[in-house]
Amino acid sequence: MTGVLPRGGKVTERGLAESLKISPTPVREALRRLEQDRLVKREGPRSVRVAQFDDAESLQITMIEDALRALAARLAAVNA
Template identity: 40%
Template sequence: MADGVYERLRTAIISGEWESGAQLPELSLAEHYGVSRTPIREALRRLEQDGLVERADRGMRVRGRSPEEILEIYEVRIVLEGAVASAAAKRRTEIDLIRLRRAAEAMAELDTTDAYAMATANRSFHETMWQASHNRTLIDLLTRLNDHLARYPATTLTRPGRWESALAEHDAILSAIENQHAEEAAERAEHHMAAARDIRLEMYAAELR
């Protein structure tokens, strides 16, 4: 039961059902999910370890958003994406390359009026690259880190010109992986995520105006 409550709460936070800063009182959550307070307490403890909730004056709340958090997330993700691209260049198989090409082609053929589809296709490309690294630790870290970014729902890909540049950056990463140029793959991936970071910060600042 505790696992089920944890997954439901985690999904609700990542999807925005429970918004940034929302209070998470145990009794209300227990009534909402139809369980006792014990699995709620355990789920909140695990979510705190995940960095998705934090302690407040009146119990737990959904972790707030901030430009500092954006910088922290991307500081780590830039390094991890570079590492995973390098590993993929060294260890990719022909099946990995086929999957990466398909993911890139799916993005190129996408209807760019659908922001959700754009974000989904972009995530698919990155997750395919993660799998090509054949490094479970990197995959686990990036998956957990991606949960934090998911709390910032608007995709950076809707910014004018970003979709086209992202496609070109993906092609460059894929080419380096295909040619087993590990250092170049890492540099391309790091540049790609740094560009996303800068746009994310601009979007956050725009929301405050």
């Protein structure tokens, strides 16, 4: 989401765990969830590749994100 990992870049569970200074177990679970959301693609038992989106997909994602942020702001204002 922040662009720290390049699109299409290969990532390993161990490498992510070391860079985040955490155990590989939560990284493994997080990668499973990201795989379900099609944000990473499994390439091997311990490695994944960051998803690549074309311009149309990126625009759709941005539009959805903007709509969700607007809804969250509206709900926060109502419940404030």
